[in-house]
Amino acid sequence: MSILSTEYMGLKLKNPLLVASCSLTKKRDGVEKCAEAGAGAIVLKSLFEEQIDFEIKDMEKHLMPYWHPEALDYVQQMGMSFGPNEYLKLIEETKKTVSVPVIASLNCISPKWWITYAKQIVEAGADALELNIAIMPSDPNRTGTEIEDIYVKIVNEIKPHISIPFAVKIGPYFSSLAHLANRLSREGAAALVLFNRFYQPNINTENLTLAPGYNFSSPEDMGLSLRWIALLSGSIGCDLAASTGIHDGEGVIKQLLAGATVAQLCSTLYLNGLQQIGKIIDEVSMWMENKGFQSIKEFHGKLSQSESDKPELYERVQYIKALVGIE
Numbered sequence: 001m002s003i004l005s006t007e008y009m010g011l012k013l014k015n016p017l018l019v020a021s022c023s024l025t026k027k028r029d030g031v032e033k034c035a036e037a038g039a040g041a042i043v044l045k046s047l048f049e050e051q052i053d054f055e056i057k058d059m060e061k062h063l064m065p066y067w068h069p070e071a072l073d074y075v076q077q078m079g080m081s082f083g084p085n086e087y088l089k090l091i092e093e094t095k096k097t098v099s100v101p102v103i104a105s106l107n108c109i110s111p112k113w114w115i116t117y118a119k120q121i122v123e124a125g126a127d128a129l130e131l132n133i134a135i136m137p138s139d140p141n142r143t144g145t146e147i148e149d150i151y152v153k154i155v156n157e158i159k160p161h162i163s164i165p166f167a168v169k170i171g172p173y174f175s176s177l178a179h180l181a182n183r184l185s186r187e188g189a190a191a192l193v194l195f196n197r198f199y200q201p202n203i204n205t206e207n208l209t210l211a212p213g214y215n216f217s218s219p220e221d222m223g224l225s226l227r228w229i230a231l232l233s234g235s236i237g238c239d240l241a242a243s244t245g246i247h248d249g250e251g252v253i254k255q256l257l258a259g260a261t262v263a264q265l266c267s268t269l270y271l272n273g274l275q276q277i278g279k280i281i282d283e284v285s286m287w288m289e290n291k292g293f294q295s296i297k298e299f300h301g302k303l304s305q306s307e308s309d310k311p312e313l314y315e316r317v318q319y320i321k322a323l324v325g326i327e
């Protein structure tokens, strides 16, 4: 057993590095390459309900508030066109050829399809399921509680129909994130993925048109996820997967110290290639050896809010004295 081995959602992993759901994991050879590069587990590209070929326009009319911002990006702009059957085949095939856990990812609009697809994903043999839920709170008549209730309702509706562990992947924009996280955990989520990074639209001032935003994160984007992992680990019951801005071994170590069970990698793999996985494994292993840690358990959550000797720092939102000497 390697010093990096760990457990996530009850799955045994050889290391805590997951390839996040993205286009690198949308095809069999991509998934195989991620496994060969050393990933501890792989999250497949999300299956978006919109990929199914039926009356989307009619749905748009009724369900616009539930529309997923990423879906618009990935399905419309990147021309995604692989449907549910192909997705189920991807799960079946990769389960045969890849030895690390394969986690499917699903985003739906209507309850019927959440359940139908979740069941099919279980039957296809996925080791776990990530529910990629994002509801754009753009309706001025809808309260925050109403929106949070939808997240919990989706979990409640799916839960009785699946026998594999599931994670809920959310964005950071909630007025009471800790409360929602606690509700999702109590309703049965085996993990929360904090956070999804949504498509940011842009405007082309030359052509006066809408333009696609830049999709990749930088290491500076990790702060939000780091703070919330530290605040929530130790106070809610489920595992936490850190996502957004983790680009190197240092980022992974910080997230593990904050209390993340695993780290999900995406932008860094696009920017540096899949060999970045091996590089990060080496960096984390070397750091552990230098510090004398034999296992992740020995330092996991050591700097979470509940373990820290300065717990107030994670709740500080104003700079006050933090920038003394700079201001």
Ligand SMILES: Cc1cc2nc3c(=O)[nH]c(=O)nc-3n(C[C@H](O)[C@H](O)[C@H](O)COP(=O)(O)O)c2cc1C
Binding pocket: 020, 021, 022, 023, 045, 046, 047, 070, 074, 105, 132, 169, 195, 196, 197, 215, 216, 217, 218, 243, 244, 245, 246, 264, 265, 266, 267, 268
């Ligand atoms: C090209 C691309 C495609 C993505 N597709 C999905 C997706 O299908 N489902 C999902 O949950 N997240 C998707 N994401 C979000 C990533 O999984 C990840 O949460 C986000 O990029 C933040 O991590 P990073 O900072 O390491 O990039 C995508 C990201 C990128 C850049």
